[in-house]
Amino acid sequence: MILKRNLSLTICSILIGSLQLSTPAYSVPINCSSSVWKNKSQCDKKNKSSQEKYDVETGMNVVEYLKDVDWKSNKAKLPWSQVVKLKSQLDGTYELVVFDRDYITGQEGIITRWSKDTLMGFTYNLMGFNDLPDSIELYVGGESYKLYGDDGEFILPQGFVDSVKEMNEYANIKLKFRSNFGSKVVPMGENTAKALKRIFTKAIQKWKKPTHAIMPMNVSPVKLDVEDIASISLPSIVMIKNDRASGSGFVIDKKGLVLTNRHVVRGSDKRFRVTGPSGINTEGRVIYKDRRLDFALLRVEGASRIKPLPLCYSIYPQPGQSVVALGSPLGLAGTVTRGIVSAVRPPSGDLKGITPSYVTLIQTDASISPGNSGGPLLNNKGEVIGVNTWSIPGDGGRAQNINFSISIVDILKSLEFKPPGISNDFNKCGNKSAQG
Numbered sequence: 001m002i003l004k005r006n007l008s009l010t011i012c013s014i015l016i017g018s019l020q021l022s023t024p025a026y027s028v029p030i031n032c033s034s035s036v037w038k039n040k041s042q043c044d045k046k047n048k049s050s051q052e053k054y055d056v057e058t059g060m061n062v063v064e065y066l067k068d069v070d071w072k073s074n075k076a077k078l079p080w081s082q083v084v085k086l087k088s089q090l091d092g093t094y095e096l097v098v099f100d101r102d103y104i105t106g107q108e109g110i111i112t113r114w115s116k117d118t119l120m121g122f123t124y125n126l127m128g129f130n131d132l133p134d135s136i137e138l139y140v141g142g143e144s145y146k147l148y149g150d151d152g153e154f155i156l157p158q159g160f161v162d163s164v165k166e167m168n169e170y171a172n173i174k175l176k177f178r179s180n181f182g183s184k185v186v187p188m189g190e191n192t193a194k195a196l197k198r199i200f201t202k203a204i205q206k207w208k209k210p211t212h213a214i215m216p217m218n219v220s221p222v223k224l225d226v227e228d229i230a231s232i233s234l235p236s237i238v239m240i241k242n243d244r245a246s247g248s249g250f251v252i253d254k255k256g257l258v259l260t261n262r263h264v265v266r267g268s269d270k271r272f273r274v275t276g277p278s279g280i281n282t283e284g285r286v287i288y289k290d291r292r293l294d295f296a297l298l299r300v301e302g303a304s305r306i307k308p309l310p311l312c313y314s315i316y317p318q319p320g321q322s323v324v325a326l327g328s329p330l331g332l333a334g335t336v337t338r339g340i341v342s343a344v345r346p347p348s349g350d351l352k353g354i355t356p357s358y359v360t361l362i363q364t365d366a367s368i369s370p371g372n373s374g375g376p377l378l379n380n381k382g383e384v385i386g387v388n389t390w391s392i393p394g395d396g397g398r399a400q401n402i403n404f405s406i407s408i409v410d411i412l413k414s415l416e417f418k419p420p421g422i423s424n425d426f427n428k429c430g431n432k433s434a435q436g
Contacts, residue, residue, distance in 0.1 A: 219381045
């Protein structure tokens with residue numbers, strides 16, 4: 001009996017051992033920059049390979065890493081809390097980033113990837129990993145910034161960039177988000193904050209403003225139907241995209257100059273694919289970016305044959321005025337939505353950390369979705385009054401149709417574009433109208 005019993009236990013042990021189920025888990029490598037591990041023998045070789053070296057191309061001390069490697073892979077050996085130069089072996093382009101890892105609980109953590117334009121991140125535990133929720137908050141130097149994003153990616157507002165550049169050595173960066181287990185507040189590492197400050201201070205390009213003269217255009221003396229506005233204006237709208245994202249833009253002069261949002265052409269790439277209902281399918285080159293007002297200009301090959309849109313450069317719109325938004329939401333080119341101007345306002349209150357700084361914002365209920373960014377907001381005569389930029393998602397059904405465009409008046413003032421002289425033939429926006 002004893003022999004039979006022992007034999008049964010042995011067989012069961014073998015079967016149990018051979019039938020172990022694999023539990024999905026996100027395996028994270030040791031953080032050798034932390035005070036816990038950096039002096040351990042396990043990190044001797046790793047610390048040597050992750051040492052920063054002076055890079056002539058960037059003028060900074062960096063750790064080089066392959067851009068073409070999936071940084072979310074559990075096999076990726078990421079350098080933590082250092083300025084990392086991600087360089088592509090395919091086209092030679094590079095991006096400066098900082099990777100950070102922090103623990104939420106003993107078995108749960110968060111990994112973030114910071115650049116001069118964006119924050120990406122995900123949480124991990126024994127069951128796997130999840131992208132950050134679509135709404136997060138950043139805290140730095142007594143200021144807070146609420147960010148809305150998609151798939152764990154968020155555009156960093158200029159106000160946050162300025163706060164990091166100005167923070168003292170005792171300040172830190174905190175990230176707040178909501179998970180299935182409630183709100184979490186996670187402090188970023190001290191070295192992460194210092195590395196990010198270096199990127200914001202030294203790696204953000206300063207662009208030379210292009211010279212340009214505003215040309216008044218012929219517009220209808222009467223209000224137009226939405227159908228007529230769409231028919232006249234859609235040929236001037238383009239879709240701008242690369243392998244990371246897509247957005248909208250529109251032609252503003254007869255030489256092929258295209259206006260869009262800066263966050264549409266974010267990153268180190270300067271060339272983008274440009275397509276449109278006019279049949280254009282060519283390359284556009286970024287020639288100017290404005291981080292504070294969140295707009296950019298592209299010079300597009302072949303766009304000189306596309307009729308530019310008239311600009312309402314001399315007056316702000318009024319609340320209640322009818323508007324039409326054009327663009328390519330979710331890549332759906334030629335999309336038209338309509339609404340009214342809900343308000344005309346500067347950033348204030350909660351909007352300070354969400355929308356572009358130092359600019360007049362046109363609030364509208366005309367739908368603006370991902371991909372609409374960079375498209376025009378038009379008045380009832382088809383004149384551009386703003387550049388579609390941002391929308392605030394509904395708060396549990398309590399808020400809907402809260403969308404924003406950057407005033408075209410502020411953009412043109414920032415560019416120091418020269419307006420034409422005054423004429424009795426001009427309407428209130430500054431364009432030619434028989435009954436202006």
